[in-house]
Amino acid sequence: MLSLLQTPSTPLNRFSFSPKTLKSPKPQFSKTQVQSVLQWNRKPQLAGETPRVVVITSGKGGVGKTTTTANVGLSLARFGFSVVAIDADVGLRNLDLLLGLENRVNYTVVEVLNGDCRLDQALVRDKRWSNFELLCISKPRSKLPLGFGGKALVWVVDALKTREEGSPDFILIDCPAGIDAGFITAITPANEAVLVTTPDITSLRDADRVIGLLECDGIRDIKMMVNRVRTDMIRGEDMMSVLDIQEMLGLALLGVIPEDTEVIRSTNRGFPLVLNQPPTLAGLAFEQAAWRLVEQDSMKAVMVEEEPKKRGFFSFFGV
């Protein structure tokens, strides 16, 4: 299965983590481990200036932004990069739940801005990967202070850049649905965007609108992630193919994620899919997307009919 998913531009980075390693609260990046990883796999080459501030957005709700933020974020941490994931979905905060960190969020950005705590007190370290931290904007069901907007989030990002322990490599911003004030706030500090869409017309129409808004805001580096793809439905011509979507939106393709019941199971367990052993197809797809994000690479959507030699899951809608 692994070889089917492997593409020359994005070699699979199946780090040889044992379940024991995954459970350890602070992963040991010992020399021997890193060497063994590097011996068999290439470490992704970090392209662009750090911190890379990436907003994960969509327009339509429920398409997989938070799932993408959690899984891509943890993959980046597993590659060895330092990551801060900001949950900017104020109304429907749930990134903490997906990560299984809901009981550890004591302070949020609102308290930091009020002077009630320091920024580092609001940063919640992941239980499994200490180089992954979560930052929530506000407590669930609490209202944002009047005037909280893009400038406040820019201040937060600047404060993260100048932390004593050094600037993170990646700052991922989980954007709220819609295109109102919360969306504008979330995209303001970002330099690049990952647009998550599902292969349905409503999601695509919202995505198209969002592309226009992102470009207006000066974000030129926009890549798309097509989520919840079902090859059986594409074959039966009941679902748009990734190639159709790419033609409609005209964006570089960061990843294609299949519909996978494991995503829902992992959401409910607070244990992101990319940590699953053995890995699932969706988990591997998220990990490959993270790899491409690091290298500012993209994949090409192809139709199986056009390239009959390619077989397997990814050959159907992308390589």
Ligand SMILES: Nc1ncnc2c1ncn2[C@@H]1O[C@H](COP(=O)(O)OP(=O)(O)O)[C@@H](O)[C@H]1O
């Ligand atoms: N690839 C997938 N396969 C199956 N279910 C998925 C997939 N991606 C997301 N989901 C489910 O869709 C729902 C919405 O996902 P979520 O990431 O919260 O979306 P958003 O943040 O865009 O609102 C969740 O219940 C999640 O488990």
Ligand SMILES: [Mg+2]
């Ligand atoms: Mg969400």
